Amino acid sequence: MRSVRLRLDLPAAYVHPMHAFVADTPGFRETRLRHWNPSVGERNTLVFFVDGDDEAAYTDALADQPSIAEYETAAAEGRRGFHLAVTEDQRTADARLTAAFLGTGVVVVPPIVYREDRAIDVSLVGASGELTTAIDGLPGDVDVTVRRVRPYDGRVADPTAALTPRQLAALEVAVDIGYYASPREATLDAVAAELDCAVGTAAEHLRKAEATVLRQVVASVPGGRR
Incomplete structure (x- = not known):
C-alpha cells in the first residue's frame, strides 16, 4: 500500500469559478477542501477552508454561481481566512475529475488544495495497481505530476504514527x-x-x-x- 501526492495542472475548462476567483483576487491565497459527503454524486456538500482576507467579496462571488445551492461561513478564530460549508450541484468538469477515483481501490486523503496558480494538489492512498488505474483514469488533457510516492505508514492521517x-x-x-x-x-x-x-x-x-x-x-x- 502506497501514498501518492499529485499535482494536477488544469485546462481552463476544469478550473472552478471560485478557484479562479481566489487565483485572480488580491488578498486570497488558496482553498483547502477538508471534508465532503461520502457519496459523491450530482449534489454534494463540502467543507473548505478559504485562505483569504475578504470574506464578503468571496461570498458575493459565490452567491453568483448557478451551481451553488446554499452555503454558510464560520470565522477561523486566531488566524486569517474562514471556514465554508457549501452544497453544490456537480459541474460536468468536476464530475470528469472525480470519476477517476470513484469505483477504484484508492482513498483520497484530505485536504485537497486548490492553489493560487490554479493547480490542484491531492494525496491518494491505495495498492500500487489501483493507484495507477486511478491516475490513468484522469482526463487526458489534465497535466498530472507525481510529486511523491512512498509506502503508506499512517503519517498522512496521523502525524504521531512515526513516534516511538x-x-x-x-x-x-x-x-x-x-x-x-x-x-x-x-x-x-x-x-x-x-x-x-x-x-x-x-x-x-x-x-x-x-x-x-x-x-x-x-x-x-x-x-x-x-
Missing part, C-alpha cells in the same frame, strides 16, 4: 500537565517526574517527538514546502 512509544508517552504527558500551555503550566522537571526518568532523557524524548511530528505535518500538507 516512549516519545508518544512523553508528548502525551507534556500536553496533559500543561507543558505546552500558554503560559506554561508545568516544567520539564514535572514531565520527567511523570515519566519516571531523568530530566535530560525527558527533554530528548520531547525534542525528537516534536521534530518528528512537525516533519510529518509539513510533509503531509499538499502544496507546502518540500
